[in-house]
Amino acid sequence: MLALLGYLMIIVFMVLLLKKKISPFAGLILVPLGFGFIVAAYMKVPMLDVFDWIYEGLYYQFNGTKVKSGVAPTITLLLFAILYFSIMLDVGLFDPLSKVLIKWAKGDPLRLCLATAAISMVVSLDGDGTTTVLIVTAAVLSLFKKMKMKQLYLAVLIAIPNSIMNLVPWSGPMARAMPVLNIGPKEFFVPLIPGMLGAIVLTIYMAYSYGKKERARLGYTAGSSIINDKDLENIITSINEDPEGLKAPKLLPFNFALTVLIMVLLILDVINGGILFLIGTAIAVIVNFKDPNLQQKRLTANGAEALGPVSLVFGAGVIMGILNGSGISSAMAQQIVSLLPANMGGYIPLLLALISLPGLFFLPNDAFYFGILPVIAPIAYSFGATPVDIGVASLMGQAVRFASPLVAFLYVLVDRTEVSFVDYQKEYLKWGIPSFFIQLVIAVLIGAIPVPFLY
DSSP states (O other): HHHHHHHHHHHHHHHHTTSSOOOOOHHHHHHHHHHHHHHHHTOOOTHHHHHHHHHOOOOOOOSEEEEESSHHHHHHHHHHHHHHHHHHHHHHTTTTHHHHHHHHTTTOHHHHHHHHHHHHHHHGGGGHHHHHHHHOOOOOHHHHEEEETHHHHHHHHHHHHHHHTTSTTTTTHHHHHHHHHHHOOOHGGGHHHHHHHHHHHHHHHHHHHHHHHHHHTTOOOOOOOSSSSHHHHHHHHHHHHTSSSSSOOGGHHHHHHHHHHHHHHHHHHHSSSHHHHHHHHHHHHHHHHSSSHHHHHHHHHHHHHHHHHHHHHHHHHHHHHHHHHHHHHHHHHHHTTTSOOOGGGHHHHHHHHHHHHOOOHHSSSSHHHIIIHHHHHHHHHHHOOOOOHEEEETTTHHHHHHTTOOHHHHHHHHHHHOOOOOHHHHHHHHHHHHHHHHEEEEEETTTSSSOOGGG
8 A cells, every 4th residue: 555655646746747737846845745644644653753754854864774864965065066166157267268268269160169068068067057058158159150150069069068067966967866865976976977978078079070060061271260360359358248247367276276176075075065065165255255245145146046956855855755754665665576577676777777768858857856766766776776876877868868848948058059949959869869878888887887797
């Protein structure tokens, strides 16, 4: 009966989400809460126990014994990582790179494609797709137009790098998967790095390929330039524009050093990632904005960007608390495991990775990570898989995610680049599907996604 109630809860949540009858945040809280009361009545336990289950999901994860804290570390990491990189964008940390790359391009289509991919990669560290689109198009769109280059290529040169950097620990997918699987940023992120590097190599080849095609189409010859020096200078000037007076070029060395230090310590796991960005944000605000009122104003303005992802992590704590505290998760896992052939159990992480390809194209992130992942994870654990194995597998489909019509910022992307969504989808998938298989093969080869017959 508990397993049946679990299936019903997930089905109701996903149906309401897909039919747009409820927001992800409200659905993650109210649907589990309602089913929690039903389970409490069935189990004949006090209704107030439901709130204890939720508390455990928010602050502690139980698996026989109390283990590490629940969603709180993820919330801290997500909130302050977004705030930190938003501040770095405010003060112009990435402007010098954009200007250097645009000058380096010198009106050469090949160089411009490579420069665009590089700018997209760096700016995508912010973890927000819309911000990346606005910044990169502001930097290079006018160049593409003046050089009469295909703006469809620009759209893909923004989206593919963004899909790779969408795997950083403060990204939306990570923010959803970490509290569901109760794993930290370092143990989750490090196994993904080799696959990301493989996808970056593909991105460089993609940019090179686009550049060669545009050179041939436009009749470019070595040493020439398709635009004049005045147009190039106007584009550089537009990057320097600072209507709010926030940019701090003199503090560039400090901001760069602080960012590198945080990233190194994050990967080495010397200090908790959330605490790192918490301290880093405080330092960045004080150093870059001398006026306390301006400090508060920038935190408030940038905090709006973090509110949505953070609220979803709180919701994840609620649904995981109900699933684990009530015993639903265990009952569902036992029921499904009894139906699986024993020799198939070890392949569940690989199967999840393959399922994520269509799953993350046709389903919202919330439905996949809060609807499907909590069901599959306990089943995989019973066959010896680890939370990291499942986490890495669940992220593989992000390579094709940015061709899905369910991703809101893509409509900003096609609008800014003035291309049709269908044309963009077709072009993106030419590179997104190979990126998926590159990351999957690398993950299998290094053991991040275990495949029994290989070991």
